[in-house]
Amino acid sequence: MPKVLISDQMSPKAAEIFRARGIEVDEITGLTKDELIKIIGHYDGLAVRSATKATKDVIAAATNLKVIGRAGIGVDNVDIPSASGAGIVVMNTPFGNSITTAEHAIALMFALARQLPEADASTQAGKWEKNRFMGVELTAKTLGLIGAGNIGSIVADRALGLKMKVIAFDPFLTPERAEIMGVTKVSLDELLAQADFITLHTPLTDSTRNILSAENLAKTKPGVRIINCARGGLIDEAALKAGLDSGHIGGAALDVFVEEPAKASPLFNTPNFISTPHLGASTDEAQVNVAIQVAEQMSDFLLTGGVTNALNVPSLSAEEAPRLRPYMQLAERLGSLVGQLVTEGVKGVTVEVEGAAAQLNIKPITAAVLAGLMRTHSDTVNMVNAPYLAREREIEIAEVRHDRETDYHTLVRVTVKTPDGDRTVAGTLFGMTKPRLTEIFGITVEADLSGRMLYIVNEDKPGFIGRLGGALGEAGVNIGTFHLGRRNTGSEAILLLSVDDTIPDPLLASICRLPGVKTVKALTFA
Numbered sequence: 001m002p003k004v005l006i007s008d009q010m011s012p013k014a015a016e017i018f019r020a021r022g023i024e025v026d027e028i029t030g031l032t033k034d035e036l037i038k039i040i041g042h043y044d045g046l047a048v049r050s051a052t053k054a055t056k057d058v059i060a061a062a063t064n065l066k067v068i069g070r071a072g073i074g075v076d077n078v079d080i081p082s083a084s085g086a087g088i089v090v091m092n093t094p095f096g097n098s099i100t101t102a103e104h105a106i107a108l109m110f111a112l113a114r115q116l117p118e119a120d121a122s123t124q125a126g127k128w129e130k131n132r133f134m135g136v137e138l139t140a141k142t143l144g145l146i147g148a149g150n151i152g153s154i155v156a157d158r159a160l161g162l163k164m165k166v167i168a169f170d171p172f173l174t175p176e177r178a179e180i181m182g183v184t185k186v187s188l189d190e191l192l193a194q195a196d197f198i199t200l201h202t203p204l205t206d207s208t209r210n211i212l213s214a215e216n217l218a219k220t221k222p223g224v225r226i227i228n229c230a231r232g233g234l235i236d237e238a239a240l241k242a243g244l245d246s247g248h249i250g251g252a253a254l255d256v257f258v259e260e261p262a263k264a265s266p267l268f269n270t271p272n273f274i275s276t277p278h279l280g281a282s283t284d285e286a287q288v289n290v291a292i293q294v295a296e297q298m299s300d301f302l303l304t305g306g307v308t309n310a311l312n313v314p315s316l317s318a319e320e321a322p323r324l325r326p327y328m329q330l331a332e333r334l335g336s337l338v339g340q341l342v343t344e345g346v347k348g349v350t351v352e353v354e355g356a357a358a359q360l361n362i363k364p365i366t367a368a369v370l371a372g373l374m375r376t377h378s379d380t381v382n383m384v385n386a387p388y389l390a391r392e393r394e395i396e397i398a399e400v401r402h403d404r405e406t407d408y409h410t411l412v413r414v415t416v417k418t419p420d421g422d423r424t425v426a427g428t429l430f431g432m433t434k435p436r437l438t439e440i441f442g443i444t445v446e447a448d449l450s451g452r453m454l455y456i457v458n459e460d461k462p463g464f465i466g467r468l469g470g471a472l473g474e475a476g477v478n479i480g481t482f483h484l485g486r487r488n489t490g491s492e493a494i495l496l497l498s499v500d501d502t503i504p505d506p507l508l509a510s511i512c513r514l515p516g517v518k519t520v521k522a523l524t525f526a
């Protein structure tokens with residue numbers, strides 16, 4: 001039974017779903033890094049929000065971990081390259097808390113416009129400072145969105161409802177999408193110059209870090225009010241403090257900080273500054289949404305292989321998974337076959353699908369080919385990390401879907417480009433479930449690829465099979481199955497035998513010395 005650790009505060013719905021699906025769950029929050037490292041090896045899945053840091057060290061200790069699920073959007077607390085390298089799927093729940101976070105941004109915009117926290121504190125202190133808190137209307141003001149994805153779009157929709165004009169800077173926003181959203185696409189400088197309110201809704205990346213730098217803050221309209229419910233690090237906090245102190249910035253509301261938890265910040269107690277402790281996603285509705293979603297996604301993956309919202313592996317629905325599984329097995333074996341037979345450096349891999357296979361999601365098939373191919377050289381390769389390792393090794397990957405009639409109902413063909421030329425193998429599924437080799441390096445050979453096998457290329461001359469059988473028999477090696485193919489009569493033949501025992505090296509050497517033998521290779525398939 002798979003075992004999952006929930007290491008951050010999460011709606012009880014998550015644990016309920018795991019248990020209902022037959023998965024064992026431990027809920028242990030507030031773990032230190034060392035405590036997490038000590039126990040993570042026991043788990044197949046780790047469910048987190050933003051408090052748990054799934055760092056390189058944690059991942060190195062996670063010897064059984066297969067999936068990390070983020071109940072929320074931002075995955076900057078998960079070292080994805082390390083997870084990919086370790087073959088761990090990382091998934092998030094990209095929409096479950098979007099409305100809630102957008103509403104928090106709008107709430108902070110109202111709070112800034114009317115200085116609600118300060119007015120509240122003053123009133124409750126018995127001061128009744130009616131003249132001190134003069135606000136501004138939102139109607140007809142310009143809201144500048146930096147980032148117009150899921151959350152930015154919802155903020156735009158709500159702001160348009162408030163009769164604001166909305167402009168957006170987002171390099172990936174198409175003019176068509178901007179029109180549908182009812183916003184004007186602008187450059188960053190135009191946004192800085194025009195916006196009365198600026199709200200940030202981008203991830204923290206190299207291109208967004210300090211996007212509101214001292215230089216950019218200086219380009220904003222005097223009195224601008226700024227909201228950040230996305231990620232700490234998008235705004236230069238020292239420059240923001242200076243802008244608030246000088247009065248150039250009329251107000252700022254931060255839900256997120258460079259250092260979290262932010263227990264001491266120079267921004268605290270600055271006039272016109274509002275803060276909340278990373279509450280963007282904190283509503284009952286959003287937390288139930290993300291908890292249900294993460295638990296369903298992780299359970300699907302652990303129980304059926306279905307992949308949804310993964311950041312480091314192609315998606316594969318729970319319905320697709322059972323149909324694709326035999327193909328992935330076939331693909332993995334074809335990859336493994338070429339991986340074991342091709343010794344020269346692999347420069348490229350082409351995966352072609354024909355017949356029924358051409359109707360399927362090709363990405364997982366390719367990932368399985370690469371996993372099989374590279375597993376020959378590494379025990380830690382799997383479908384998750386194989387495409388990354390291939391890219392790292394500068395292996396060119398191509399995928400081709402054929403629409404033509406074939407001899408087989410369904411076919412997967414793998415061609416590996418090597419310095420000595422292309423090497424192609426192909427296979428089909430018997431009864432749509434059983435992987436079966438159909439072609440090896442241009443020669444038709446039908447065989448199961450499983451267990452221990454012996455691959456031999458020899459001159460197609462009489463007497464060879466008898467001599468080979470004799471050599472194996474004398475060494476006490478039992479032949480399970482025997483498959484034969486040849487290019488032309490009397491030319492080159494290929495023999496694929498399944499054998500019950502490991503073939504010792506001296507026996508391989510003596511088979512190599514049999515007259516007419518060109519190549520001998522012992523193969524193993526999972």
Ligand SMILES: NC(=O)c1ccc[n+]([C@@H]2O[C@H](COP(=O)([O-])OP(=O)(O)OC[C@H]3O[C@@H](n4cnc5c(N)ncnc54)[C@H](O)[C@@H]3O)[C@@H](O)[C@H]2O)c1
Pocket residue numbers: 073074075094097098101146147148149150151152169170171172173201202203204205207208229230231255256278279280281282
């Ligand atoms: N405060 C919270 O509790 C909370 C809750 C949910 C999400 N978030 C954060 O909000 C952010 C946005 O979430 P989302 O769901 O809208 O993400 P999203 O991926 O749907 O949208 C992000 C947008 O940013 C744009 N973008 C990327 N680089 C950019 C750049 N250099 N300049 C301008 N735009 C750029 C992208 O094109 C995209 O449209 C994420 O960082 C997420 O982690 C915070």
Ligand SMILES: O=C(O)[C@H](O)COP(=O)(O)O
Pocket residue numbers: 049050051071072073074075097278279280281282
């Ligand atoms: O990216 C997110 O989803 C938010 O930052 C929410 O984080 P939280 O789950 O820790 O509240």
